[in-house]
Amino acid sequence: MAKLIINENKELSTIEPEIYGHFSEHLGRCIYEGIYVGENSDIPNVNGMRTDVVEALKELKVPMLRWPGGCFADEYHWKDGIGPKETRKKMINTHWGGVVEDNSFGTHEFMELCRQLGCKTYVNGNLGSGTVQEMSEWVEYMTFNGISPMADLRKENGHEEPWNVDFFGVGNENWGCGGNMTPEFYANEYRRYQTYVRNYDPEKPIKKVCCGANVDDYFWTEGVMKTCFSHAEWAHGFMDYLSLHYYVHPEGWEIKGSSTDFDGDVWYKTLNKALHMDELITRHGTIMDKYDPEKKVGMCVDEWGAWYTCEPGTNPGFLYQQNTVRDALIAGITLNIFNKHSDRVKIAALAQMVNVLQSVLLTEGDKMIKTPTYHVMHMYRHHQGAKLLESSVTGIDEIGPDEWKVPKVTESVSKDKDGVITITLNNLSIEAAEEVEIQLSNGEYKVAESRIVTNSDMHAHNTFEAPEEVVEKDFADYEVKNGNIVAKLPANSVVEIRVQK
Known part of the structure; x- marks a missing residue:
């Protein structure tokens, strides 16, 4: 037995609630149809947000939501998503399906969603194709409570008071879709951009997320940490978190494998790959310890989950997949690992919230179902804020x-x-x-x-x-x-x- x-008697680290966070990207039917249907939809909604989806997510005690990407973030220009919806710019979502993005879900809508969920906000800025000025003005637009061009623009668009931005990602996957940068180049860009992510309210500081590695790219972690901490004494707020992305592909990146058609060997292969998260956190954490032995910089696993071949007959750029008992085990295994590493892992985000990858909810028209992953995260909610x-x-x-x-x-x-x-x-x-x-x-x-x-x-x-x-x-x-x-x-x-x- x-x-x-x-x-x-031995309490260890605090399991931060944000370890149980979620991710919503402008990808497939995650936001449009999944979360946001618009104020004029026949589907019951509050200010455009699906009532059934919001109520289900509130039961999970969603602590934090990341938006707008993902790869989409480094092509997203925030001013396209504010103001009257009929005048907002339309664009092609080049990363995900080549569909038209009408920008009807933008900054105001995201903040409204987080208000309804009662969760913290994690906004991912555009470093790959955006400017320092653009990022700086977005932070000013969202958080400045005073007289300024961007604060005045926010008020003109109907929101008098500033919002809280709890976490701000300075770029996303800049080793790949966010610009194909080297670690040293990105780290120097990070140092520059983060300077202008200003804390306009010292009592509500924005915590900054630096782009970390893809899976086992320890070279990236070493290069970013070394460059960021070179010629600079530690200053609180310079880097609060370093990210890590890891997806479970049963048959590898190219083939991935079916979400529902697999045998026993593939079951164990998949769970073995889920357990690999433990080694990744340990080895990246060891590199971080060289530069940050006091663990002031948290690890932020803001994209994790299973990534299979999309369901037959669906748009391959929409990444829609089913969710089985196997995914319940992936969630349980991964969340146990995060709990065990809560001395270093402080934020995580399941990819993604609705209708994309290992989602907790699936929708079809006015219907909604909860996945096995949803039910596991609902059980595990009791770990939020508890002592390991x-x-x-x-x-x-x-x-x-x-x-x-x-x-x-x-x-x-x-x-x-x-x-x-x-x-x-x-x-x-x-x-x-x-x-x-x-x-x-x-x-x-x-x-x-x-x-x-x-x-x-x-x-x-x-x-x-x-x-x-x-x-x-x-x-x-x-x-x-x-x-x-x-x-x-x-x-x-x-x-x-x-x-x-």
């Missing part, structure tokens, strides 16, 4: 084909301000259940809540015809023995058990 040993507890699993086997072996069980544990301990466990096996004895050191606890996301069919997924094939349910297959909890985790399952004195 596997044993989960928890030391509830020291924990480890013993007595577990590795399973799967030799090249793609994975541990049978992964976990993370946290304690909230009320003393409630949240335990999240994943059984990665598609063959067998696994008994886990949960050992707590401070006497007996009672189970306050226990939930599960699973299906005996690893291909199971929710459709508009059958929306509840994979949902969150009560979990009762456990018993308390001698003060410990013995839980039987079904095959391919994500389980949450919450305990208190």
